[in-house]
Amino acid sequence: MTSWTYSRELPVSEPVDVLVAGAGPAGIAAAVAAARRGARTTLVERFGFLGGNLTAGLVGPCMTSYSLDGSRQLIRGVFEEFVQRMEALGGAIHPSKTQAGDPYAGFITYGHDKVTPFEPETAKSVAMEMCLDAGVTLLLHTFIADVISEDGRVNGVVCASKSGLHVQPAQIFVDCTADGDVAARGGADTVFGREGDGLVQPMTVFFRISDVDDERVEQYVRSHPDDIRPFASIVEKARAQGRFPAPRRGVGMYKTLRSGVWRINTTRVLGRDGTNAQDLTSAEIEGRRQVDELMRFFRENLPGFERCELLDTASTVGVRETRRVVGDYVLSLEDLQEGRHFDDVIALCAYPVDIHDPAGAGGGVDDSFGTANYYEIPYRCLLPSEVENLLVAGRCVSATHEALAAIRVMPPSFAMGEAAGTAAALACADNLTLRQLPVPDLQHALVDQGGYLGEVLRP
Ligand SMILES: Cc1cc2nc3c(=O)[nH]c(=O)nc-3n(C[C@H](O)[C@H](O)[C@H](O)COP(=O)(O)OP(=O)(O)OC[C@H]3O[C@@H](n4cnc5c(N)ncnc54)[C@H](O)[C@@H]3O)c2cc1C
Missing domain, CATH: 3.50.50.60 (FAD/NAD(P)-binding domain)
Structure with missing residues (x-):
């Protein structure tokens, strides 16, 4: 330069x-x-x-x-x-x-x-x-x-x-x-x-989803105690078939104060420097694409998420x-x-x-x-x-x-x-x-x- x-x-x-x-x-x-x-x-x-x-x-x-x-x-x-x-x-x-x-x-x-x-x-x-x-x-x-x-x-x-x-x-x-x-x-x-x-820990674009069937999710997760993270066996199978859009072994998901609304910590963007504007830009692009693909994956594959909607995404990619x-x-x-x-x-x-x-x-x-x-x-x-x-x-x-x-x-x-x-x-x-x-x-x-x-x- x-x-x-x-x-x-x-x-x-x-x-x-x-x-x-x-x-x-x-x-x-x-x-x-x-x-x-x-x-x-x-x-x-x-x-x-x-x-x-x-x-x-x-x-x-x-x-x-x-x-x-x-x-x-x-x-x-x-x-x-x-x-x-x-x-x-x-x-x-x-x-x-x-x-x-x-x-x-x-x-x-x-x-x-x-x-x-x-x-x-x-x-x-x-x-x-x-x-x-x-x-x-x-x-x-x-x-x-x-x-x-x-x-x-x-x-x-x-x-x-x-x-x-x-x-x-x-x-x-x-x-x-x-x-x-x-x-x-x-x-x-x-x-x-x-x-x-x-190397640094990966970045993540957090997002929230609404219209989740809380009871069904809880019932599924509780009945699969061998999953190291929620839905890990579904995710692993999909990953093996190249159908899971993020490098993750399960779904990071946290219930919120509002019924049917969960925070999702599941996108993962590797190899970016959070002090570099070009890396931050490409992380936003990749993280946001993962959000869209995860929404589709959740609706089609995860019990309790069949009718879920994207509520919002973070204003910025999260840098760990x-x-x-x-x-x-x-x-x-x-x-x-x-x-x-x-x-x-x-x-x-x-x-x-x-x-x-x-x-x-x-x-x-x-x-x-x-x-x-x-x-x-x-x-x-x-x-x-x-x-x-x-x-x-x-x-x-x-x-x-x-x-x-x-x-x-x-x-x-x-x-x-x-x-x-x-x-x-x-x-x-x-x-x-x-x-x-x-x-x-x-x-x-x-x-x-x-x-x-x-x-x-x-x-
Ligand atoms: C994906 C992800 C998941 C996480 N999960 C959790 C979790 O579940 N629970 C938990 O407790 N922690 C979690 N963490 C960790 C936690 O969020 C952060 O480590 C924590 O917020 C650090 O606090 P901070 O005040 O140092 O930085 P930040 O929260 O990053 O705040 C820094 C502030 O400085 C501002 N800023 C930066 N540079 C400038 C500048 N040059 N000029 C002016 N303003 C500037 C930013 O806009 C921001 O407001 C997670 C982090 C990430 C990225």
């Missing part, structure tokens, strides 16, 4: 204390937490609504926020408030009321106790109201295209929108773009994909994995297996390793990795090693491919975002760098806000 150099003077907005990039689960929690602690906080999001995969990706349910044995709620704080506010509007079921193996959990048992089913429209509205109530300034329809940094500090992000380009300076930046866009452009070290071959920022600590599979304690713990989680095969039809959550009943995420995973005034939270944090495959789901992303936003606000208030911030102050603040960091730091 050839290159052109061009220069232009850009308008610079009033500096803020905390700039949160990306309004998915991590960004929502980061912005709410920072603003509630008094930081002047701006949340920049490329879409016209909040939620990231919660909404634009049609992803759901929220995976477990409890320990693996289902006995203890680990992820509370902003996530718990978000769920309660959605539930009060009739748009969610609290995780304490769902159980492993039920239709809300996609009939999956391992790692699927106490998921949170929710309506994406309720999520949009509650996320927006929580941000506005907290005093967050929203900047929607705005893409962060570049970063201005110097000597290991980010000075400002370059925002592109209908208004043109402008620079937004801040004291502290929180990268919740899932792809580490700010960190990568701001000079942080990043790694991409699986160690060794760089791209860059991971290299931080002061890299969370590993062994940390998750041993439930290793970190003095700078900022979140407890339990969702197991869930790797969709980067090269084929296999993978998904199972017990083969043997993760502990719960494990810890340390503050250092949020601190990119090369940049001083930047935190990362959500899917782009510092972890190995395997560890990320567990902590990437939405409740841990909320928890990491809340920790990052709280750290940013505390550091701003006391004029400290993020590494000077006393970690016990951060931990106590998280617990005061309703978080849970284990028995030692019990409220």
